[in-house]
Amino acid sequence: MYKQEEIKPYGSNESKGKQVELMFDQIAHSYDTLNHRLSWDIDKWWRRKAIKQLRQRSPRTILDVATGTGDFAILAAKMLNPSKLVGVDISEGMMAIGSRKAKQAGLNGIISFVKGDCMQLPFADGSFDAVTAAFGIRNFEDLDKGLTEMCRVLKPGGALCIIELTAPTHFPMKQLFKLYTHTILPAYGRMISKDKKAYSYLTATIEAFPQGETMVGILKAAGFESASFKRLTSGICTMYLATK
Secondary structure (H helix, E strand, O other): OOHHHHOOOOOOOOOHHHHHHHHHHHHHHHHHHHHHHHOOOHHHHHHHHHHHOOHHHOOOEEEEEOOOOOHHHHHHHHHHOOOEEEEEEOOHHHHHHHHHHHHHOOOOOOEEEEEOOOOOOOOOOOOEEEEEEEOOHHHOOOHHHHHHHHHHOEEEEEEEEEEEEOOOOOOOHHHHHHHHHHHHHHHHHHHHHOOOOHHHHHHHHHHHOOOOHHHHHHHHHOOOEEEEEEEEHHHOEEEEEEEO
16 A cells, blocks of 8 residues: 555545545535635646647547546647547536536537546447546555556556646755645645635655666556656656557
């Protein structure tokens, strides 16, 4: 078990998956606003940079895991022009917002949203040309199982692209990031989302999540090959690329 798997939003005996579902349902109304404000909109650049890595592959079918409110899925649909893009998540509250945004963007014929547990994806083996995930895999109840499932639903030769928040390791960003995530982020998150624990939980999982070379090893153990990583914005975010 990885350290972040032991961290739960509300600390009760209920499973992490159930608590994460409840948390995101409760903060769905403010999630997009907080994401963009707390990152100074840098999260938009991270998503765009990640999606560009898939352009040369021209994937026709894409699965966006832990899709949330659909920001990554919508941008991928616009940039990559796939024939089908499916967003899967355990939070119906988050996906309801994503569905409205996709419709407003004129993409409801391309993007569909499916409620599903990332530990047991409701898709057949080899269903997708590419699988993506943005800022969601550190919430997995079982990281190994979730990544194995992502590999299973990929076609042979298919691409995986993940971006995830990570803790910087070098001075001075390491110290600045810790100060920011332990003071401003949880305080502002509580004020806007009205959830007293959600943004403290999110900070804790960032610090506990395996990153860099360790994460590459985990991806390979899950069945991926040619796995690599690139740190973005001094290590605040890390992009992982792999193939099946």
